[in-house]
Amino acid sequence: MHCMGATSVRQRVAAYGVARREGTVLLTQASLDSGVPGTWWLPGGGVEFGENPRDCLAREFLEETGLHARVGGVLDVVSDVSDMVHEPVRLHSIRLIFEVEVSTGSARPEVGGSTDAVLWVAIEHVCDLPLIPWLRDIASTHLVP
Numbered sequence: 001m002h003c004m005g006a007t008s009v010r011q012r013v014a015a016y017g018v019a020r021r022e023g024t025v026l027l028t029q030a031s032l033d034s035g036v037p038g039t040w041w042l043p044g045g046g047v048e049f050g051e052n053p054r055d056c057l058a059r060e061f062l063e064e065t066g067l068h069a070r071v072g073g074v075l076d077v078v079s080d081v082s083d084m085v086h087e088p089v090r091l092h093s094i095r096l097i098f099e100v101e102v103s104t105g106s107a108r109p110e111v112g113g114s115t116d117a118v119l120w121v122a123i124e125h126v127c128d129l130p131l132i133p134w135l136r137d138i139a140s141t142h143l144v145p
Contacts, residue, residue, distance in 0.1 A: 010090070012046055012091060013094045014047060014093065015053040015054070015096045015098060016041070017044055017061055017069055017100030018042060018075060018098070018100060018143065019061075019101070019102045021120060024120040026119075026120055026121075027040045027042065028042070028110075028119075029115060029117035031110075031113065031115055031116035034114045036085070036132060039130050039131065040121075040131050040132065042135060043064045044056075044057055044064075045114070057071050063113065065102070066106070066118075067102040067103050067105060067107055068102065069103075070101045071098050071099075072099035073098065074097065074098055075097045075099055075142050076142060077094065077096055078138060079092070080134055095134065097138065107119075107120070127144060
């Protein structure tokens with residue numbers, strides 16, 4: 001008889017930023033290491049234990065885009081539960097979505113990380129991309145007019 005391991009549960013708090021510039025919004029594309037390759041996200045990531053979410057977002061923004069971020073106010077808090085791709089875990093994700101202003105300069109992708117592309121996307125074309133489901137759910141509220 002084949003026994004499957006029990007599914008465990010985990011909770012994750014993450015911070016993501018909406019950066020806008022001249023009719024565009026900054027998005028990152030998930031790499032092969034992410035479990036959801038090819039999907040597009042807002043820059044950001046998991047808040048480490050004891051870390052302030054704003055500090056997390058500034059750190060993640062620099063890592064993923066090469067741009068310095070000034071984190072503004074909270075735009076939204078979203079929550080969902082999903083099954084992880086590579087392990088038997090039900091993941092409850094709580095995502096803090098912040099308004100962000102970024103430094104001038106060229107965005108560059110993260111090397112060897114969870115993202116492999118960074119792109120300023122015209123607002124009217126955001127929903128044409130394969131967005132991660134939680135971002136598709138909030139795109140009409142926070143990304144597109």
